[in-house]
Every structure is written in structure tokens, then in C-alpha cells.
Amino acid sequence: MSEPLRVLLVEDSEDDALLILRRLNKGGFDADHSRVFNQHDLEDALRGQHWDIVISDHNMPNFSSDLALNTIRKFDKDLPVILVSGTIGEELAVKAMRDGAHDYIMKNNLARLVPAVERELRESVNRKSQRETEQKIHYMAKHDALTGLINRFSFESKLEDMINAVTRGMEHAFLYIDLDQFKIVNDTCGHVAGDELLRQLSRIMEKEIRVNDTLARLGGDEFGVLLNNCPLAVAEGIAEKFLKAIKSFHFSWQQKTFALGASIGLVVIDQHYQEPAQIMSAADLACYSAKDS
Numbered sequence: 001m002s003e004p005l006r007v008l009l010v011e012d013s014e015d016d017a018l019l020i021l022r023r024l025n026k027g028g029f030d031a032d033h034s035r036v037f038n039q040h041d042l043e044d045a046l047r048g049q050h051w052d053i054v055i056s057d058h059n060m061p062n063f064s065s066d067l068a069l070n071t072i073r074k075f076d077k078d079l080p081v082i083l084v085s086g087t088i089g090e091e092l093a094v095k096a097m098r099d100g101a102h103d104y105i106m107k108n109n110l111a112r113l114v115p116a117v118e119r120e121l122r123e124s125v126n127r128k129s130q131r132e133t134e135q136k137i138h139y140m141a142k143h144d145a146l147t148g149l150i151n152r153f154s155f156e157s158k159l160e161d162m163i164n165a166v167t168r169g170m171e172h173a174f175l176y177i178d179l180d181q182f183k184i185v186n187d188t189c190g191h192v193a194g195d196e197l198l199r200q201l202s203r204i205m206e207k208e209i210r211v212n213d214t215l216a217r218l219g220g221d222e223f224g225v226l227l228n229n230c231p232l233a234v235a236e237g238i239a240e241k242f243l244k245a246i247k248s249f250h251f252s253w254q255q256k257t258f259a260l261g262a263s264i265g266l267v268v269i270d271q272h273y274q275e276p277a278q279i280m281s282a283a284d285l286a287c288y289s290a291k292d293s
Contacts, residue, residue: 027114058085173235
């Protein structure tokens with residue numbers, strides 16, 4: 001039984017395209033194909049549907065393989081591309097591989113085509129899996145696994161950028177939010193309930209921040225908010241909105257309902273601060289004072 005193959009041919013010669021398709025069909029592929037030979041049609045084809053592989057001529061009138069490769073890479077970095085050429089020197093072939101081609105085959109040696117396609121289909125799956133793994137690791141390094149908010153490391157990095165960007169007359173603000181009564185939920189219903197509470201509350205707090213502000217989970221039941229270009233009076237109003245939203249939230253778990261509160265330490269980020277640790281310490285003290293009162 002033939003294996004389905006969605007192949008995009010970048011080829012100006014209809015005869016050469018037919019030879020490639022016959023070779024693929026003879027090699028056990030049922031090739032569902034489209035043929036293009038200019039950049040506009042290539043972009044439309046890449047935008048319009050998913051392809052398993054691209055087989056491209058090296059040299060076409062007004063449309064070189066360099067331009068084709070650059071176009072393909074913009075749409076899908078993992079899409080395998082095989083160049084098929086009647087005349088391509090070793091130097092040009094090496095350059096094409098550097099530019100993103102995965103193999104090159106001479107038109108007078110199409111016997112190599114099917115094994116090359118089979119290999120590149122396997123490698124494409126591996127590349128995609130590796131890229132997804134790298135993206136996941138990169139995301140996890142910067143985000144809290146429980147809530148999806150950015151984590152303390154990423155938050156402090158953004159805080160440092162904010163300190164460095166402060167100019168005379170500009171001020172930002174930092175809200176350090178510490179939940180009250182959270183320990184009661186953990187002790188009464190267990191950590192699974194506590195985790196679900198944090199997830200739900202994170203979604204509620206996200207609704208209270210402005211477009212250019214940043215909400216993070218700093219650890220445990222502590223959250224941080226960076227308020228960009230925000231004077232003290234505005235920051236106080238936003239802090240009050242957070243307190244109101246948290247107080248209005250009631251968490252239900254197995255026929256039990258819990259009301260929460262929060263204490264917030266507010267620090268104005270201006271030219272008086274040089275290091276994130278200074279601001280974090282000041283916010284912690286302000287939050288402790290709020291909780292104590």
C-alpha cells in the first residue's frame with residue numbers, strides 16, 4: 001500500500017516535475033502535490049496547507065533556490081527541503097545546505113530521491129520533537145509550573161530591566177502580595193486543594209493588571225506585580241482593586257467554602273533603587289507592616 005505524501009514541488013519544468021512524481025510513486029509514495037515556480041505562489045502554497053516535504057529545483061528563471069529556501073524557513077523551520085538540480089557544483093551545494101536545504105540530488109541520479117525523502121521525513125519528526133522539547137524547557141525555566149505565570153527568576157530579571165530604564169521624573173511600582181488564610185486551606189483540604197486555589201486566584205488577579213504590567217508567582221502564596229510607568233496614587237488604587245478582587249473570591253472544595261484576604265507591600269521604583277534585592281526587601285517589609293496592622 002502506498003504511503004501518502006504531501007509534496008510541494010518548486011519546479012518550472014513540467015516534464016521534470018513529472019519525472020520526480022513518477023520516481024516517488026514508484027518508490028511507494030502516493031504523492032499529493034502542488035507545483036509552484038515563483039515566490040508569490042510558493043508563499044500561498046505554504047500558507048494554504050501543511051506539506052510533508054518540499055522538492056525544489058536549484059535554478060529557475062527569476063527564482064533561485066536561495067530565495068525559495070529563505071521563504072520556506074519563514075513559514076516552517078522544520079519542513080524538509082531537497083534540492084534537485086541538473087547542474088550544481090560542490091560549492092553551491094554546500095552553500096545551499098548552509099542556507100537550509102537538507103539534501104541535494106542530481107536530476108540524472110533520481111534513484112537517490114526516494115531514500116533521501118524517507119530519511120528526511122524521519123529527521124523532520126526528530127527535529128520537530130527536539131524543537132518542542134527545547135521550547136518547553138525554555139518556557140519552564142521562566143514560568144511557574146502551577147499557575148503559568150512567570151516565576152521569581154524571570155520576575156527579578158524584568159525588575160532589573162525596569163530599574164535600569166528609570167529616568168528622572170519617571171516612576172514605576174511594585175506590589176508584593178501575600179495571601180492570608182491560605183494555610184487554612186492547605187491544612188484543612190490538602191495541597192491538591194491549595195494548588196487549585198492558586199490556579200483559580202491567578203486567573204482572577206490577571207484580570208486586574210493593565211496591558212503593560214507583569215504578574216508573577218514569587219513562591220508559595222506570594223505574588224508580585226510590576227506596574228509600568230505608574231505613579232504612587234495610581235498604584236495605590238490598583239492595589240486596592242487587588243485586595244477587593246481577592247476578598248470577593250470564595251474558594252469551594254468538597255462542600256467547603258473558604259474566604260481569603262491578602263496583605264500588599266507597595267514600593268515605588270525610582271532612581272533611589274539600584275538593585276532588585278533592595279526593592280524586594282523594601283516590599284517585604286512593607287507587606288509585613290500591612291499584615292501586622
